[in-house]
Amino acid sequence: MKEFIKSIEPRIMEIFHHLHSHAEISWQEYQTTEYLTQLLESEGVRVKTFDDHTGLIGEMGNGKPVVALRADIDALWQEVNGTFQANHSCGHDAHMTMALGVLFVLKKFYPKPNGTIRFIFQPAEEKGTGALKMVEKGVVDDVSYLYGMHLRPFQEIPDGTAVPSILHGGARFVSGKIKSDDAHGARPHLGQNAIEIGANFVSFLNSIHIDPMQSYSAKMTAFQAGGESSNIIPGSATFSLDLRAQNNDTMEELQKKVDGIGQHLANYYGVDLSLEIDASVAAAEVSLEAQEKMKASIIDVLGEEKCYSPLVTTGGDDFHFYTIKRPHLKATMLGIGCDLAPGLHHPNMTFNHKAMLTGIEILAKTIIKTVEGEGTA
Incomplete structure (x- = not known):
């Protein structure tokens, strides 16, 4: 042969x-x-x-x-x-x-x-x-x-x-949307800053704790908000998340924690924050x-x-x-x-x-x- x-x-x-x-x-x-x-x-x-x-x-x-x-x-x-x-x-x-x-x-x-x-x-x-x-x-x-x-x-x-x-x-690719109204840069109290919400999302992702014997990670890989006018506080944004886990049970636990972060931030800031799984790859x-x-x-x-x-x-x-x-x-x-x-x-x-x-x-x-x-x- x-x-x-x-x-x-x-x-x-x-x-x-x-x-x-x-x-x-x-x-x-x-x-x-x-x-x-x-x-x-x-x-x-x-x-x-x-x-x-x-x-x-x-x-x-x-x-x-x-x-x-x-x-x-x-x-x-x-x-x-x-x-x-x-x-x-x-x-x-x-x-x-x-x-x-x-x-x-x-x-x-x-x-x-x-x-x-x-x-x-x-x-x-x-x-x-x-x-x-x-x-x-x-x-x-x-x-x-x-x-x-x-x-x-x-x-x-x-x-x-x-x-x-x-x-x-396993891998999972999640797309997210933050939806709220823009605000004037001089009046930040009249709106919610989608960039700030995104930054807090990243911070919470870094605070996820699962069994340390299991390999996993969650990170934001894309974020788009705002435009050419620097005096407008953007209320809306889109973003992407990349989730990884060495086994399928850990992936499901990781997804629940990410969903919880999204729900918490939506409630705290009073915005519409949605997450959608675009694709998954099984372990x-x-x-x-x-x-x-x-x-x-x-x-x-x-x-x-x-x-x-x-x-x-x-x-x-x-x-x-x-x-x-x-x-x-x-x-x-x-x-x-x-x-x-x-x-x-x-x-x-x-x-x-x-x-x-x-x-x-x-x-x-x-x-x-x-x-x-x-x-x-």
Whole structure:
């Protein structure tokens, strides 16, 4: 298998560079969906697209068990060298490439699987809403095992290593509005200063206390109030909050405290203060069975010394909504050490592209072992 993967390296790199240079943001991955559709169909894979959103699934084989591999397909919108553009700074271009590489390997070494292998090319991971849409479409209802992958920065694991699961934390993105009347700068007693309310909100966020054994954070990440006239006290404002927690129960407790802060400030200042959850990303729910299968493949490919323990990270991924919404799923996500620097979401992120070849081999072996094991269970 390793020699075959090496022989298709030029094709793998060509696919990666195409996807990298044709990045598209969440829910607008039209060209990406079309490119993947054409490539999968050319490989003889059954393809299903969706009338109302981007993304697709591809299948090979028939019957049960159904084992799936998910790759996210969207990019971020950010400033790169002075220009705002869609940019694959989170590695989704590599994830798509690895999924396709796994397909090429399976066609060569496992063309008639004892079950169904499903490739899920999921949109809008960066919005935290793509996995939920795919769940809604039923794409994992009949799946037994679900695998994913993610490049990891050098600060977490070194190049040439891998982890059998990524224990992401939960994330929640909240938008807020303060609504009141403006006042004259000379008569502050006739109104409420939305900027002052926002400052107090930040202060209260910094005073939240939850079990110190649980990792969490809450911070204001955007605030807009006032205009060009410096003699007007703004009564209204909009703001954004970013909430993080290492497990889902802590996230719910954190949300209750944030809601309490909003209610308190609204009552104290006599303003209309509303909070709305724009998107959430669930904390990881990892199957130990899936993790062990991934671990065995990592050891097979890299050796035991290069297989690191499950990685706890404060980052989030909507991959974990699949198991939250469909508890029967046995899922885990491969973490790939690849000398990724300076970090995920940095506009000029780079990584060792050859690490994709390692990821392809690990994932292909895991899928084959899983289908064969389930098929004989």
